[in-house]
Amino acid sequence: MEDADAEDEAVETLTLRASGGEYSGITGTVVVTVEDTDQKGILLTPLLLELEEGGAAGTYTVALQSAPTSDVIVAITGPSAQITLDRASLTFTPATWDDAQTVTVQALEDLDTDDEQFTLTHRARGGGYDHEIADLEVRIKDKGEVVLSIYDASVDEGAGSVDLRVELNQPTGRLVSVMYRAVAEDAEAGADYEDSRGIVLFNPGSTKGRIRLNILEDELPEPDETLTVVLSGARHAVIARGSGRVTIQDNDAVSRIWIDDEVAFEEDGMVEFTVHLSQPSEIPVTIRYRTENGTATAGEDYRAASGLLTFAPGVVQATIAVELLRDEVDWRQETFTVHLQNSGKTRIEKAVAVATIREETSVRSGVLKAYTARFVRTSTVQIVEALHQRFRSRRDVSSCSAPQRAVMAQVWGASTGWDPSLGELLGGCHVSRDLGGLSVWGRGSFTRFNGRGEDVLRLRADVTTAMVGTDYRWGQRWLAGLVVSHSQGEGTFRAYEQSGAAQSGLTGVVPYVSVQGTDWGAWMAVGYGRGRAEVQELEGDLTSTFGAAGVQGEWTSTAWFGLNVHGDVLVAGAEVDAHAVRAQVYRVRAGLGGDLRVSDVIRPYVEVNVRQDGGSAETGTGLELGGGIRLSYPAWRLRGEMRTQGLVIHSADGFTEWGLSGLVQVGDGSKGLVVSVRPSWGPHQGGVLPRQQTILEATPAGANLHQIRMEVAYGVPLKSGVMRSVAGMTQLFTGRMYRLGTELRPRDYMSVSVFGMAHTHVHAPTGIGLNLQGSVRY
Numbered sequence: 202m203e204d205a206d207a208e209d210e211a212v213e214t215l216t217l218r219a220s221g222g223e224y225s226g227i228t229g230t231v232v233v234t235v236e237d238t239d240q241k242g243i244l245l246t247p248l249l250l251e252l253e254e255g256g257a258a259g260t261y262t263v264a265l266q267s268a269p270t271s272d273v274i275v276a277i278t279g280p281s282a283q284i285t286l287d288r289a290s291l292t293f294t295p296a297t298w299d300d301a302q303t304v305t306v307q308a309l310e311d312l313d314t315d316d317e318q319f320t321l322t323h324r325a326r327g328g329g330y331d332h333e334i335a336d337l338e339v340r341i342k343d344k345g346e347v348v349l350s351i352y353d354a355s356v357d358e359g360a361g362s363v364d365l366r367v368e369l370n371q372p373t374g375r376l377v378s379v380m381y382r383a384v385a386e387d388a389e390a391g392a393d394y395e396d397s398r399g400i401v402l403f404n405p406g407s408t409k410g411r412i413r414l415n416i417l418e419d420e421l422p423e424p425d426e427t428l429t430v431v432l433s434g435a436r437h438a439v440i441a442r443g444s445g446r447v448t449i450q451d452n453d454a455v456s457r458i459w460i461d462d463e464v465a466f467e468e469d470g471m472v473e474f475t476v477h478l479s480q481p482s483e484i485p486v487t488i489r490y491r492t493e494n495g496t497a498t499a500g501e502d503y504r505a506a507s508g509l510l511t512f513a514p515g516v517v518q519a520t521i522a523v524e525l526l527r528d529e530v531d532w533r534q535e536t537f538t539v540h541l542q543n544s545g546k547t548r549i550e551k552a553v554a555v556a557t558i559r560e561e562t563s564v565r566s567g568v569l570k571a572y573t574a575r576f577v578r579t580s581t582v583q584i585v586e587a588l589h590q591r592f593r594s595r596r597d598v599s600s601c602s603a604p605q606r607a608v609m610a611q612v613w614g615a616s617t618g619w620d621p622s623l624g625e626l627l628g629g630c631h632v633s634r635d636l637g638g639l640s641v642w643g644r645g646s647f648t649r650f651n652g653r654g655e656d657v658l659r660l661r662a663d664v665t666t667a668m669v670g671t672d673y674r675w676g677q678r679w680l681a682g683l684v685v686s687h688s689q690g691e692g693t694f695r696a697y698e699q700s701g702a703a704q705s706g707l708t709g710v711v712p713y714v715s716v717q718g719t720d721w722g723a724w725m726a727v728g729y730g731r732g733r734a735e736v737q738e739l740e741g742d743l744t745s746t747f748g749a750a751g752v753q754g755e756w757t758s759t760a761w762f763g764l765n766v767h768g769d770v771l772v773a774g775a776e777v778d779a780h781a782v783r784a785q786v787y788r789v790r791a792g793l794g795g796d797l798r799v800s801d802v803i804r805p806y807v808e809v810n811v812r813q814d815g816g817s818a819e820t821g822t823g824l825e826l827g828g829g830i831r832l833s834y835p836a837w838r839l840r841g842e843m844r845t846q847g848l849v850i851h852s853a854d855g856f857t858e859w860g861l862s863g864l865v866q867v868g869d870g871s872k873g874l875v876v877s878v879r880p881s882w883g884p885h886q887g888g889v890l891p892r893q894q895t896i897l898e899a900t901p902a903g904a905n906l907h908q909i910r911m912e913v914a915y916g917v918p919l920k921s922g923v924m925r926s927v928a929g930m931t932q933l934f935t936g937r938m939y940r941l942g943t944e945l946r947p948r949d950y951m952s953v954s955v956f957g958m959a960h961t962h963v964h965a966p967t968g969i970g971l972n973l974q975g976s977v978r979y
Contacts, residue, residue, distance in 0.1 A: 242266035243275060243323050243335035246301070250337060252284075252308040254344045255374055259308075261337060262301040265293050269328025277304065279321040283341065284308055295328070308341045310374055317341040347373045349435055350442035351381075351412070357450050358393075359418050365430055365445045367401050367410040369438060377403035379435040381412055388426035388449055393417055403438075416449060424484055425450050456480045458488060459551035460521075460541055465558060470525055472503075472556050474539050476510060478517040478547070486512040489543040490521055497535035497558055502526055506539075525558060534559050566780050568694045569736040572660055572703045573743065574784035574817035575652045576734070577775040580688035581747045582788075583646040583666040584711055584728065585771055588749075590631070591642060591670070592680070592715050592724055640682075643669045652818065662692020662703060672713075681714045686730070694736065707732035707745055721754035734777050741779030748772050756793075764795040786816035792825070805830040838873075841865040871923045871946060872916040879910040908933055922947035927956075936962035942972075951975075 215231040244264045252259045263275060275291045287305040306321075318340045325333040348370040356363035369377060382398035383390065390396040395415040403410055412430055425448055432443045457479040465472035478486060491507035492499065499505035504524040512519055521539060534557060541552045633642040645667050652660035665688065672682020690705040709730025716723055727748045734743040751769030758764070768791035775784045792810030799805065807828035814820055829844035842864045868875035912929035925944045930937060942956030952975065959969045 240266055241330055241333055243325055243330075243333055244301075245323065245335050245337050248337065249340070250306060251340045251342070252306065253342050254308050255310040256308065256344070259306050260303050261306070262303050263291055263323060264301040265298040265330070268295055268298050269293065269330055271295065271328040273298070273325050273328040273330045275323050275325045277321055277323055279339070280319050282309070283311070283317055283319065284339065293328075306339065310344070314343050314346055316343050344371065347371060347377065347438040348441040349377070349379055349432065349438040350440075351430060351432055351445035352442070353446045353448075355448040355450060356416055358416060360416060361418075362413055362415050363447055365412045365414070365447065367412060367432070369403055369408040370441075372406045372408055373403075373437065374405045375437040376405060377436065377438045379432050379438065379440065381430055381432050383414060384429045384431055386427045386429060386446075387424075388428040388447075390428075391417075392419070393426055393449055394428060394447075412445075414447065456482060456486070456547050457550045458486075458541065458547045459549070460539060460554040462555045463557070465525065465556065467502075467525055467527055467558055470527075472523050472525060472558070474521040474523070474554050474556070476519050476521060476541070478512050478519075479550075481515045481517055482512065483514055485514060486547055488541055488547065488549075490539055490541050492523060493538045493540060495536040495538055495555070497537040497556075499537070500526075502535055502558060503537055503556075523556065565699075565736050565739040566782060568658065568660075568696055568703065569734060569739055569741075569777060569780060570782045570784050570817060571652065571658055572662065572690075572692065572694060572736060573705065573734050573775045573777060573782060574786050575650055575660060576662065576664060576688070576690045576705050577707070577745050577747070577773050577784070578786040578788075578816075578818055579648050579650050579662075579664040580666050580686070580690070580707060581728070581745075581749070581771060581773045583648060583664070583688070584668065584684065584686055584709075585726065585749050585769075587644045587646060587668055588684070588711075588713055588724070588726055589751075590644070591672070591682075592722075638675070639671065639673050641669075641671050643667075659695045660692060660703070661694075662690050664688060664690045678717055679714070680716075682712070684711045684713065685709070686711060686728075688730075688732075701737040703734075703736045705732060705734040705743060707743060709745065718754075720758075721752070723750070723752045725750040734775075739780060741777040741782070743775060743777055745773065745775045747774070760798065762795060762797050764793065766791075766793055768792070784817035786818050787814070789813045790825075802834050803830065803832055838868050839866070840869065871925060872918055875912075875914045875916070877910075877912050879908075881908050881910075919947075936960060940972075 217229040217231065219225065219227045242265075244266055246262045246264075250259050250261055265273060272295075273293045275293070277286060277289055277291070279286070285307045291302050291304075293300075293302075318338070321337040321339055323335045323337070325331070350368055350370075352366045352368075354363050354365050367379070367381075378400055380398070380400050383394065383396055388394055394417055397412075397414050399412075401410045401412060414430070427449070428447050430445045430447065432440050459477050461475045461477070463472050463474050476488070476490075488510050489508070490510055492503070492505050497503055503526055506521070506523050510519055510521060523539070536555055536557050539554045539556065541549050631642070631644040633640065646665070648664045650660070650662060650664065652658070652662075666686055668684050668686045670682055670684030672680055674680045686707075686709050688705075688707045688709075690703075692703045694701060694703050707730045709728050711726055711728035713724065713726035715725075725748075728746065730743075730745040732743045732745075733740060735741075749769065749771040751767070753767035754765060756764040756766050768789075770787070770789045772787045773785070776782065790810050790812040792808060794806070794808040796804060796806035805828070808826070810825035810827075812823045812825060814823070827845065829842060832839070832841040834840070844862050862879070862881035864877065864879050866875065866877040909932040910929070911931075912927065914925050914927040916923045916925040923946050925946070926942075927944055928941050930939050938958065938960040940956045940958045942954060944952060944954040946952045954972075954974050956972045956974075957969070958972055959967065961967045
């Protein structure tokens with residue numbers, strides 16, 4: 202069996218005796234020798250101890266490897282000049298031999314800067330452990346030299362005294378001392394300061410000291426003067442920076458200094474401040490300066506400046522120049538200041554100067570320019586979009602939703618605040634009549650824009666444009682015509698603390714021409730207009746010109762897909778001569794369109810445009826995406842479409858356009874059963890299929906960010922015309938509207954309807970009404 206000691210056991214003899222059979226009484230012997238496997242030794246943990254000179258103490262443990270036969274004494278020896286031990290020997294008994302005992306070691310400071318490494322020897326005696334030895338390696342990291350430094354100081358002549366800092370780089374357990382003495386330079390001992398010499402003491406653990414010199418004041422104007430305090434004879438430390446300079450600043454002002462306020466126009470690009478000295482000086486006079494924001498902002502309205510201004514001997518006037526920065530929208534009068542400081546031997550009489558930045562452009566004329574640019578851009582886009590529609594279709598058709606919108610204004614006006622203008626009611630109305638090769642057409646357009654500029658200007662306006670045009674087509678290729686337009690704009694603005702109304706009118710003449718090839722087409726239009734523009738009391742004659750052109754063509758076409766390219770450019774300018782207001786805007790677009798001809802039932806399509814907007818309104822580059830899928834299954838009388846369009850990204854902040862709409866319809870025409878569902882999202886939902894707008898769709902522009910329109914109708918043919926029974930519901934974010942009634946269409950161009958209506962709103966009580974409506978389309 203195993204025991205705890207390390208001694209071999211005595212030899213034992215085993216006797217074996219047999220019984221039974223013919224072996225009865227036979228014996229044998231076996232000699233057993235037991236060799237002990239336990240080893241003797243001293244266990245140290247750890248075997249390496251790392252300490253810092255003069256730092257925290259370290260510890261290690263000592264234990265025996267096996268049980269002794271009697272008490273064991275372990276003696277510890279090492280360099281006593283470098284360390285201290287909390288005990289010099291350890292005693293282990295047969296009962297406590299395996300209990301580890303802890304030894305604490307403290308590294309002492311010395312004068313050298315070298316790291317030390319040595320061995321602690323552990324020697325055992327007694328209990329069978331005689332001559333057992335174990336060594337512990339000890340490494341001491343030297344804390345480095347104790348370094349002493351003195352620092353410069355400056356003082357006003359009238360302060361009476363000055364303190365110079367004297368510091369050690371680290372605490373030490375020894376008393377540190379250093380001698381000092383004052384050495385004259387420009388300053389004179391006994392006249393400018395009291396001569397001084399002495400000793401600085403640092404108690405153990407202290408790192409900060411000071412030398413105080415007494416300063417003498419006089420009544421003589423003079424330059425700044427200096428002296429030096431020199432250290433020497435350091436004990437228990439090394440001098441790193443042995444001299445400190447004292448600057449005595451004269452307080453006897455010989456002259457006064459002041460700075461003038463200034464006024465400058467932003468367009469000047471610079472403002473210069475004049476700084477005055479009351480009398481010439483025989484020595485250079487310097488003064489520090491810096492700019493500080495007022496209502497003007499550094500980096501936006503002016504470039505921050507600071508530095509040292511010097512008056513040469515005999516000079517009594519100097520200038521500080523500050524650069525002015527130009528912006529496009531900030532038309533206010535703004536201010537910033539220049540501050541003088543640290544004048545030395547001069548008395549600052551006026552330390553702050555105010556700079557007033559004025560602009561040749563007033564707030565109202567700036568708003569007039571911004572509003573005119575957006576009004577002209579909006580009206581020009583309305584005309585160009587109307588021409589696009591004209592080039593795509595020359596069918597005899599007329600449509601107008603003004604009656605439906607007027608009814609909706611009465612229904613929704615009280616609960617939503619929707620009060621449409623005449624232009625909003627007539628927006629989207631159009632009429633066309635083909636008289637052989639000559640055609641006459643007209644269209645109304647309504648757009649509301651919100652403009653902004655550099656976070657200080659907000660514009661909101663409604664622009665209505667009425668157009669009447671005539672054109673003539675030669676064969677199937679050429680089309681030329683002339684359109685007369687009148688645009689009216691009414692809006693509001695807010696810039697800084699000012700706000701008010703803005704309005705404008707513009708009548709123009711636009712000749713246009715287009716040519717259509719087999720698989721390509723091109724068009725061009727130019728326009729000239731005159732009118733009036735007004736912002737509050739500021740008004741003047743408005744002149745506008747624009748040019749626009751576009752191309753489109755088929756890139757490739759197969760039985761499975763088609764790909765076309767298109768692009769257009771629009772440039773418009775406006776001028777209000779009475780107030781020197783000139784504005785320009787432009788838009789360039791280019792893109793690709795394609796459709797996948799999967800089958801006659803399903804037809805997906807996509808369009809991608811890149812656009813660049815620039816000029817006096819919102820500017821930047823944008824990406825437009827559009828697409829959808831059309832579904833048509835005549836056998837089931839089923840058709841549908843899902844369409845999305847939008848400006849998905851634009852570098853102009855807050856400039857976004859998007860929309861998503863759909864249609865699922867069973868049945869077509871006006872006869873039989875027709876069920877339709879039309880969901881839509883976004884402010885630019887667009888039409889899905891050509892149709893006349895119903896009363897359910899004529900909802901306020903601000904309320905239709907998300908809509909679902911559902912309608913069930915059944916048409917019965919009459920001897921002349923059709924009678925339809927209709928039930929429908931429109932779901933808006935703010936409420937619902939229901940309708941139930943009958944519509945009579947004796948002719949395709951004539952209809953009479955009677956509907957009962959009910960509407961609910963989250964912020965208004967439920968309302969009901971009766972609507973009688975008749976319409977004639979030509």
